[in-house]
Amino acid sequence: MNPKRILSIVSVLILLVATGFGVVVYLKAFTANTKFNQDEVFVYVPTNSTYDDVKKIVAPYVENMEKFNFVAERRGYSASVNPGKFLLTKGMNSFSIVSSLRHNVPVKLAFNNQESLGKLVQRLSSQIEPDSLTLTEVFTDSTFMAENGFDKENILGMFIPNTYEFYWNVSPIKVRDKLAKEYRRFWNEERQAKAKALNLTPQQVTALAAIVHEETAKVSERPRVAGVYLNRLKKDMPLQADPTVIYAVKRESGNFDQVIKRVLFNDLKINSPYNTYVHTGLPPGPISMPDISAIDAVLNAEKHDYIYFCASVEKIGYHDFAATYEAHQVNAKKYAEWVGKLGINR
Template sequence: MEKKRSFPKFLSITLIILVVVGAFIGWKAYQTFIGPSVTDKEEFFYVHTNDTYDLVLARLKSQGIVKHPDLFDFAAKKMDYPNSVKAGRYKLIPGMSNRRLIGNLRGGYQEAVKFRFANVRLKESFAALLGNSFEADSTKFNDILNNEAVAEQYGFTTDNFFSMFVPNTYDIYWNTSPDKIVARFHNEYKKFWTDERKQKAQAVNLTPIEVSTLASIVKGEALHVDEMPKIAGLYLNRLRKGMLLQADPTVIFANNDFTIRRVLNRHLTIDNPYNTYRYKGLPPGPIMMPSIASIDAVLNPTDHDYIYMCAEADFSGYHAFAVTVAEHQVNARKFQKALDERNIKK
């Protein structure tokens, strides 16, 4: 009987080694390109303008973005990412593979910032908000907001430039330059001022810029949105009669003291064009960023004969309105008494 030939032992060992090596290479390739790599330590990864690949890799390591930076480095070089670094704000999903992360980084597939702003009082505060939300720092934004040439380019002055920024939520890429961000806001401003709104502005004998200036005063006075049209109607009545607006929020702005709770005679003496107790008409620009609600209140004012108002003595945030000085003085005494009882002296 013929004896069966046995498989050479060295070939068996070689085959086992090849299988093990192949499995290891396959596992390593999986870990390098396809396996979960991104950690849950950060929600976004920021690549700055002019960053080199070495800076990006160093930041990935220091922030613990990926589990194995050496594997990321290998994959990135294989995918030619070092020659395709693009600035941006990139969304990180825990468990994301190196291949997907690198693909996003290399392709510049960033996620826009949902930039929302409201209740901004001063330009420097808005600049700080922009600087905290985008790549450029607040100084660059502040320079633009106070640049006369830029303001004139868009049809404004540095005093009323603030009215071009309509509070809302905007999707803007993180590394967008300040000048392009401002241009975006101008486009949104033009969209906001529809033909209907422009016609309503004409009906109250104001330009869109003047509407925004008055709206900032209305917003400064009103704690309740539902009272804004009534307050707007009062100030429009005063403008039509050629009366001083005598708006306390403008006095507070003129004094640059936003801790004032009780406007006193000494506050009214300041010689400042924003002091509507001394200067007739609207101030040179908004005293704060007007809200959409306050703008629409000026465009859709309540029709009444009131020319005086005073905060209600119950501190509800609403106002007592009056047609005559006598009526107003009664309301004012009630409020002053309420202030005294609460020991509010300034």
Template sequence: MIHNLTTSRRFWLIFLLTLSLTVLAGLGAAWYVLWKPNVRYSAFGPAYLYIRTGTGYEAVLDSLRKYELLHDEATFDRVARWQNYPARVQPGRYLLRPGLGNRALVELLSRGEQDTVAFTLDAFKYKPQLARQVARQLETDSVSLRRLLQDNADLQRRYQLDTTSILTLFLPGAYRLLWNTSARQFLDSAAATHRRFWTPERRRRADSLGLSPAEVHVLASIVQRETAQKTDKPLIAGAYLNRLRRGMRLQADPTLLWAIGNFGVKRVLNKDKLVDSPYNTYKHKGLPPGPITSANRQSLDAVLKPARHNYVFFCARPGGSGFSDFAETFAEHKKNARRYQHWLDSLGVKR
């Protein structure tokens, strides 16, 4: 009887030990497949996985393999198929942290928890420049964006702007956007930033000047091309507003450069003033039909808060400082202009 009990105890002890080892082995295997960190560490900074719109699961695997983002592609593939990820692929830009295991990675991708892009919109002069900028930083297709920018009926309906004035919608600066932002979503995001900028106070200031927000953008774009000096911007804005109030032509050289398509010109010639363009403010009174660059906040606020003075003329100051010399009379202005021309002559600048 005692012998039988001892044998029974041995049996159960061996059984429990075997079961424990099996469970531990199973847990170890599960940890290895599901939770063991599987994203490679990159010495070059954060690792990102880009999944283009319309991309399938095989393309995701190709990207993971091509850029060597995983330690073990086979275990990721197994977990991805267990969790039906191939049917739930979502586009985007995903930050892959080194500590991520397969289960966490698959859940991240399945839920579409993508990282945003710190998108910088630099000042631009023409629509193709805008489209190229966006396409370089986002998935947005430049052709689709250019097509939307030329759809007058759509622009009027959605943004109350036409194909020329639509360029007043964009404020240079930093944005945070999803990488797979579409052309439409990009325009809507720009419109939302534009609305936030145009506070009731700024709108009241524009009204007091007799300008619409779009016209403020146009004038600010000219001011921006005239100088990068913060203190000169309100002075130049005030001079242009004085001209508009007196019914004078703006005679703004930057508008000529936009019309001839050459912003590298240092010396405007009389033949430039003959260019046949609505942007030629030597020929046409008032503001040009659209901005000649995307005006930044500083230039816009310079127009909305112009310096109060009687100047109607100004000329770049010799020396290349970016500052201007201002004048109330044409005779005084001619003296300033001659000093600047002599300085260009001394440098041998012909154009």
């Protein structure tokens, strides 16, 4: 056979093989390969996962694992797995799936008004990889707390309610350090100066703000409520804040999930440093995580002569304030009668 003809035939065969291989590659790499109905899903790859682990994680969302594996191996992903949170979209092909598994998606970490450190770490661990036990350990590390002016009673005050951006597989230390940095940024020179003018430390302001936060959900009323408690502190009067008693009951029982709508007379006798009916001054730490408006309400408290307040029966959600015990008794009687009619016993 003519050598030129042989060369032509060989060239055609090579072209056909190449074309066939190209078609195979295209079908495996660039055709849709998902099997979920949602527009998008997130998959989570834990730290130290192997490629076999990843295949198990993505299998519920991938139509053809052979196609996925084909691309993953040829793109080197099978030998270099990345931990984190990853986005898959409906109709993705295998090439795009592997690409997505290399792009860690940030997590918007949010928390507010947690009643205890235990509640907080549960909230955090539900959004990022580190578990609640590990987070508790790094937050309560004795060296860290000492360096930042905290102890186990007031460490909850370090956390400023907000939304923070982390990667899902972030280390516990990075979480702690970023939140501590945010705390220091929040307590700028202006806020520290206002706290000093009240003769309070930032930790004490936070402890008082937590009480104010629990006393009223009305942001506009918080500066007035804060003013009442500051007046009591100046007079060395017990704060007699019902939310501290409720916290003490929950803390003593270890059950922060119970709902207590009414403080009973026997509750006022509970032997707890958080019971402000028994102890004067501020409790040793915050009874909850106050939001920024409550902290600023203390720092910018309304100046007045009120030293008493009671829930209003006319403006639900608000309070009636009094400068004398006699006036307060009138307000308290109206409230007690109203509660009695509602039949609230606890």
